[in-house]
Amino acid sequence: MPQQSKTWLLRLLYPSNPMRKVMYDRFGDEQVLAVREQPTPTIASNQLLIQVKAASINPLDWKIYRGEMKLMSGSTFPKGVGIDFAGIVSQVGAGVTGYRSGDAVFGFLEVFTGGALAEYVVVTEATIAPKPANISFDQAAALPVTGLAALQIVDQLAAVGPGQEVLINGASGGVGLFAVQLAKQRGARVTAVAGPAGLLRATQLGADAVVDYTKQRLSQLPQRFDVIIDLSDKLAFKAARPLMKPRATFVSMLPSPLGLVGAFFHNLFSGRKHQILILKPTAAGLRVLAALTEQQLQIPVEKVYDLASVQQAYQETSQGKIKGKVVVVID
CATH class of the missing domain: 3.40.50.720 (NAD(P)-binding Rossmann-like Domain)
Incomplete structure (x- = not known):
């Protein structure tokens, strides 16, 4: 293999800016979830790179990683977990017009693919909205799904x-x-x-x-x-x-x-x-929810975990020990 190709491969396999992401290689209980280092993703011209500040837990998450929804999620591994998030725009593609680096946003990823429990996610303008100024990142992450x-x-x-x-x-x-x-x-x-x-x-x-x-x-x-x-x-x-x-x-x-x-x-x-219900998330819906927070819509976040405690977070939530929304913060 030419030296130039070897260098390119090493950079691909061992990036200089890895990020943490929750992933799993097989269906099972919470023990299959692990925090791993992955390459920080790159974006296309119509995409944005979001630095995730918080992501929330939903029942759909564990139904997917336990293998209860294989027909919709597929059985290709590894997989990420988590659907909704809140964070800050880190990079903006050349074709994006509605957001700038530094904007606070909240949004969702594809329901059956997930991957929001990560330090960075890639999105399009169709899946995010400006975070309401009157709520925290924790609350905003608990709102989309x-x-x-x-x-x-x-x-x-x-x-x-x-x-x-x-x-x-x-x-x-x-x-x-x-x-x-x-x-x-x-x-x-x-x-x-x-x-x-x-x-x-x-x-x-x-x-x-x-x-x-x-x-x-x-x-x-x-x-x-x-x-x-x-x-x-x-x-x-x-x-x-x-x-x-x-x-x-x-x-x-x-x-x-x-x-x-x-x-x-x-x-x-x-x-x-x-x-x-067949959930159809839209950016327009996110904007409606954002407006409702200004009309006293309450967002009951019951408990907050850090990324290292993700197995405990899913275990306690799936067992019904916590009512209301549970959020994982990503430092």
Whole structure:
């Protein structure tokens, strides 16, 4: 091999500016996650290099690295983990017009590819928005995935409006805490279902009534609802039907091919609709969320970890030990 080629290969394999990134080489539990040194990525003319200050943890993360969503994520390794982040623009491609080096931004990576738990990420303008000045990097990192999911559910799938009765099952989780606030902003009357530890937070965020699922069965509730949002993945549409008004909407998370087909055919013949969230993050949605933070949208970050503690962070979060959003800071 010519000396020039050898030099190029050595620079490729051993870059002078490596970064840290959380990666895994096989599906499994939190033990497969490791912090490794990787080359700091380069950017194309339409891309930006973001120095990540914080990234948040989402249930979708562990469903992917445990291999529960192979059909969508694929089985090619190594893989990164983490979807949403907040940070500072480090480099700007020649074709980028909306941002400059030093701008504070927040955004998301491709859902099933991930890689936000890293010191640097490469993005386009279509996946970021300016970070609101009134919130921290930790809070901004906690907003994209769960905030956009709640926004899509409340405004698009359920079309929540004034005077509607809305039941949110799993109201103390990341999406639930935003959904409670957004449904209240749309003028609905919200009943929040949570465990004992989440009831107070749901009330503080505006829920009109709360149900402790450890003490009361949902099937025993006397009222009927215009919208039922299941964020726990434990309430089946069949079980929810008796709680629904004749033309109510049921929204569930985590799409599967079989579930999508079943919901499609059911909706053709029934007044009670079953909608399934297929998250479609957009920069426009991020800007809506940014505007909502100026209207007192609360971002409940419950716990913050450093990058070295990422295994512990995922273990405690996936076991349900922490309610609300969990963020990993990257120094």
